[in-house]
Amino acid sequence: MTFDLHRTPIAGDAPGTTTDLFWYTAGPEDAPVRVHLQAALHADEQPGTMALHHLLPRLREADAAGQLRARFSIFPSVNPLGLSHVSLRHHIGRYDMGSGLNHNRAWPDLYLLVADRLSGKLTDDAAANVATIRQTVTEWIDDQAATTASRRLRLMVLRSAVNSDIVLDLHCDDESLKHIFTSPELMPGLQDLADWMGVAATLTAEDSGGGSFDEVLPNLYRKAQRANPDHPIPMAAETATLEYRGQADVSDEIGIEDAAGLHGFFAGRGLIDADPGTLPSPAPAPTPFEATEVLRTDAPGLLAYRIGLGDRVSRGQPVADLIAMDGPDAFIARRPLVAGTDGFILSRASAKYVRAGTGIAKIVGTEVLPSRAGGYLLED
Known part of the structure; x- marks a missing residue:
């Protein structure tokens, strides 16, 4: 069995303070596909956490039955620092209380940071180039001396994501229908995700202007491609922000439905050797x-x-x-x-x-x- 709970302490910004991050891994460590799932980067957005609450037992059962064909890293509440950000009885989970920075903004431009380290290392082998880029970014992450708890958390999460093939960031809007944000190059490849999720819209942009988490890896590979046109570099990470309705839409009934959609997506991809269930109706095509x-x-x-x-x-x-x-x-x-x-x-x-x-x-x-x-x- 490979279904494991991990507890990672994050040193706080004040003396003697530490916050624990709880997360799971499941599936063979040597699986050819790695999946990174996270929810509540905006710590006041809980529909994704509820969805993962209902998905985790299904992954545990699939693991026990030997049905997992991917390595999953699951962060049901990826921003425990934001859970404590309460002021006058109001949870301010969207912004870092120290800096005022939106937790889903200003994620790093990785290619800019590692371009010099990559110089001379790329070849005519696409798979090898992806491995080199991932290793180079991982080395850059490991070299960082983070000075705040928020940055320490970001680097840890980024380390998991950059070594993954599918990266899904679960959010919600204020009062909303389900929708997806993703990069234009990843469509129609992620149309099956839109279908299983049952979204009203898939909105695409290369750069929405804020350095959002789901844009970090596409931006890395896109810039690497443009800077190295003589070397094959695929868009090696399918990333998306999944907006699960509005903040108030948190219930077992909804969470079960959303977990079933995620399970269907992974099973439909062959990453869980199980019946994905009835194929959903096609979701609308993407729009800019x-x-x-x-x-x-x-x-x-x-x-x-x-x-x-x-x-x-x-x-x-x-x-x-x-x-x-x-x-x-x-x-x-x-x-x-x-x-x-x-x-x-x-x-x-x-x-x-x-x-x-x-x-x-x-x-x-x-x-x-x-x-x-x-x-x-x-x-x-």
Whole structure:
């Protein structure tokens, strides 16, 4: 049996403090495919943790039956540091309390950091080049002297991910339908993941502007390819952010459904020697993330939505009304906030008091928006 629980202590930033990271491995150590699964990088997002809670027993049973054909590393709550970030009874699991940095932003540009170390090491053997790149990045990670607990955690997680072939980062939105973020080169290869997950949308971008975790490895291989055109370098990691609905969508019923989807994906790939179950209906084809509008407020106020999740809207159609909370018509005046594109409502804000600049809805369209091309695509 290879199903094991690991406990890794992470030295804290204050004297005498340590936080334990609990994670699992399963499957043969010499398996040809390695899978990295993590949830709750934003520590206040728990739907992925619930999904992995229900997936772990299935992996344990498959391991006991000798059915695992991949090596799995599973981090059900990958950011235990963020679990303690509570202020005035509010869990602030999205941001590091010391630096204010979003836990899913500013992950490193690995090729920039290892390009000199790779010089002269690449050959005409694609598989060997992947192994060399992975080993070089691993050596760089091992050479780092991390000065904060957050950085120590990031380096440990990155070490697992960079040596994996499939890397799935489980998140959720505020109030949302299921969707995926991934790199354009990885589609339609990950269409089976979208199908098994049952997503409403798969949004693709080479660079969404924030250094998100799921973009680190595609960016590594993409930059290596472009800098070394005479050497074969495949896109050696299938990575994606899986957005499992909204923060409030945490229940056994939902978790069982999501775990079944993950199990079906892995079994369908032959990574678990088991019946994947009934094939799901095809999910929509991917669309560029630049074709998704993030509708923002231009003033503070109280939101009154006119639409629901999944509703289709046309450009100029009111999505919500913003009720004034000051001025000559305070608490009486209201004005519409309108869609800037044709599409459907993927997500909404659950908090109805909003400040100026708040993203209140994502509208998934099909045509790249000039205001989004080449810009910062994320909400915060």
